[in-house]
Amino acid sequence: MIKLKKCLDLQVVIILIWVLQSFVVTAMDMWWNLGVVGGAEVWRNQKVYILGAQPMCSQLKGLSLGQTKLCQMYHDHMPSIGRGAQLGIRECQYQFRFRRWNCTIIQGDSSVFGPVIEIASREASFTHAISAAGVVHAISRSCREGELASCGCSRALRPKDLDRDWIWGGCGDNIEYGYRFARAFVDVREREKNHPRHSAELSRMMMNLHNNEAGRRSVYNYAKVACKCHGVSGSCSLKTCWQQLPTFREIGDRLKERYDGAVESKFNKRGTKLVRKHKKYNKPTKEDLVYLDESPDYCVVNPKTGSLGTVGRECNKGSDGMDGCNLMCCGRGYNTFKRKLVERCNCRFVWCCQVKCKTCESIVDIHVCK
Incomplete structure (x- = not known):
């Protein structure tokens, strides 16, 4: 397991200071729209972004004002963010294919999944976590592939338990950068909301931030070491090793387990943080999913809850x-x-x-x- 770095690099810190402002965003608009047919059309041509980044960024449905500013500064990242959103949507549909709610996409709805995500339930927790994980995964891989101007191969330190005769090198997935950028892009939508303290929206914001982080850690904390043998006739006299992302199916399986064991939470008495609602259950860690409300009845059609029956x-x-x-x-x-x-x-x-x-x-x- 890789320990998270406590500090962001200077570049990302500057971005966060700039975009963390008190803007009001439309509750139902979601950047996940970049991962579906129609919502993804604008970012598919990376050359269009480079030629006219600011106009294109303002046309993307679902971006908050802070995310639009990040788009303008890092327009070459947007195709990767779209792929990350698509990864999350597809994995959600796979993991819930046998459930009453099966991550059905609502065509033409910029929130992708419709009103169901406005209920602070287990399902909303999973969708936030899996989409945040998708961005980490996609950005990290794009760095390695040389598709982004501001990052390259991983600079992770050599694992202490790696055989001393093996070479730590190659071009690994840049999970460190992927984690940092995903935190800046995904979380700014929640942090820029301006709501009164102790409101339901504040607790919902804290829930989303917690689950976003759980999704990112499901990628970051489970990076692997991949190795390739070198030598005459496959003798493997020498090995070169590098950092590699877990497969997204492994990430989805892990988050589905977290969904099944999600912790019902509430505001503490001071109204400063979310705590477990029932003390008989274990305290949620930063890798666990939390939720506030019970799931709606998905057996029957209900436009108010987004249930399709x-x-x-x-x-x-x-x-x-x-x-x-x-x-x-x-x-x-x-x-x-x-x-x-x-x-x-x-x-x-x-x-x-x-x-x-x-x-x-x-x-x-x-x-x-x-």
């Missing part, structure tokens, strides 16, 4: 889990129909360099919630 969702008749027809359909029952499944089968390798397969058809039962 589960009518028409496929379910697994033989499962007792959340993907099972009993839980997924909320006790309403299900309909069964036949579906023709066409897939490749009986594949075999043909010398040289071809794989030939047959096409097989089968009829399977599909169960859909009433």
Whole structure:
């Protein structure tokens, strides 16, 4: 595990001082919009950004004023931020594919997931964490690939437990820079809000900041050491090692576990920080997710909460889990129909360099919630 550095570099400090101002942002606008079709169209062409950074930054839907200023200063970072948002959205949909709420994107909604994220529930906690993790991951990789002007390969110190005969070098993922920039970009949206103390919005802001940090740490604290062998005929007489990001699936799995064990929280008596609501549970660490409100009922359609209901969702008749027809359909029952499944089968390798397969058809039962 890599310990977090206590200080940001001078460049990022200057940015934070400049952008942490008391601006009011629209609650439902989210920078996650950069990761969906339509919201991502503006940043796809990096050359357009370089030619006219300021006008383009002001046209991006979902950016707060502070994030717009960062965009103007670091316009070459925006494609990476968009990829990070896309990573978070796709991983959310994978992790919740068998849940009643399955991270459905609301087309045309700049908040991406609709009103559901305005409820300070476990689901909002996860979406903030996984999207913040996505930015760290994408920026760190872009540094290594040489796509950003202000960073390059990782400068992480040599791990103490690394074999002394191995070379610490190569071009590692710059997780240190990715973490710092993600903290500046993602958190400024929360910090620039101007709300009265002890308000519900203040506690929500603190919750989001906590979960953003948990998402970033799910990347930063689990960096790996990757090595490559060198030597005659694969003898591996010499190894070169470098810092490498964990896979985003590993990050998603870890945050999903944090979601399942999320800690219900509340303001302390002084109104200065969030604390666990029930003392029988462990105190949340900076890697744990926290939430304030119970999740809404996702069984039925409710425009106010953003619930799309589960009518028409496929379910697994033989499962007792959340993907099972009993839980997924909320006790309403299900309909069964036949579906023709066409897939490749009986594949075999043909010398040289071809794989030939047959096409097989089968009829399977599909169960859909009433």
